[in-house]
Amino acid sequence: DQQVKQNSPSLSVQEGRISILNCDYTNSMFDYFLWYKKYPAEGPTFLISISSIKDKNEDGRFTVFLNKSAKHLSLHIVPSQPGDSAVYFCAAGNAGNNRKLIWGLGTSLAVNP
Amino acid sequence: SAVISQKPSRDICQRGTSLTIQCQVDSQVTMMFWYRQQPGQSLTLIATANQGSEATYESGFVIDKFPISRPNLTFSTLTVSNMSPEDSSIYLCSVVQSRYRQSSFYNEQFFGPGTRLTVL
Numbered sequence: 001d002q003q004v005k006q007n008s009p010s011l012s013v014q015e016g017r018i019s020i021l022n023c024d025y026t027n028s029m030f031d032y033f034l035w036y037k038k039y040p041a042e043g044p045t046f047l048i049s050i051s052s053i054k055d056k057n058e059d060g061r062f063t064v065f066l067n068k069s070a071k072h073l074s075l076h077i078v079p080s081q082p083g084d085s086a087v088y089f090c091a092a093g094n095a096g097n098n099r100k101l102i103w104g105l106g107t108s109l110a111v112n113p
Numbered sequence: 114s115a116v117i118s119q120k121p122s123r124d125i126c127q128r129g130t131s132l133t134i135q136c137q138v139d140s141q142v143t144m145m146f147w148y149r150q151q152p153g154q155s156l157t158l159i160a161t162a163n164q165g166s167e168a169t170y171e172s173g174f175v176i177d178k179f180p181i182s183r184p185n186l187t188f189s190t191l192t193v194s195n196m197s198p199e200d201s202s203i204y205l206c207s208v209v210q211s212r213y214r215q216s217s218f219y220n221e222q223f224f225g226p227g228t229r230l231t232v233l
Binding site for chain 1: 117154155161207221223224227229
């Protein structure tokens with residue numbers, strides 16, 4: 001049972017346009033969510049997070065939106081740059097659950113010049 | 114943020130042999146984890162490395178196959194024992210640090226660069 005789902009394995013966007021990466025979850029006990037970016041031959045690096053008490057968090061070009069009723073979150077990258085090309089993982093956790101994160105399968109983003 | 118190094122970065126091993134992967138963190142951390150990412154799969158938690166006691170393994174992973182050591186708060190090893198081609202994967206060490214952002218505490222997780230293992 002996949003508790004965190006990223007249904008799009010890949011996404012291709014033109015440089016300068018918006019990239020929208022989606023993530024759905026099934027467990028209503030999750031109280032925080034994170035996005036990680038992973039380049040080939042490197043470990044995932046933290047990008048942005050959001051607590052379940054918020055519906056939006058913004059950090060520069062990156063904004064994460066959370067819709068708790070739909071159990072859905074999305075990462076917006078505006079404007080997209082070729083250096084953003086990477087695999088993006090959505091992860092969810094519960095502060096009381098020994099800090100374990102549940103991970104999605106990832107979405108490979110390609111930003112074309 | 115924590116800086117994590119892993120050795121080796123990659124290895125090619127023969128079936129039936131064992132490989133020990135080392136993880137070094139530049140600061141003391143309480144929570145340290147070992148993950149693997151098999152081809153086409155997401156990150157899967159193998160175990161939580163506990164300092165001073167036995168590791169806590171996730172369902173499907175056992176100590177005989179993946180023995181873990183955690184002698185102190187900055188270092189851990191994961192051994193992949195009696196390897197088979199199905200063990201070919203990227204193995205990642207990870208630590209958790211609590212951060213305070215926007216009036217909330219977050220458990221941010223940091224990863225090492227990974228060890229790419231190929232078993233022939």
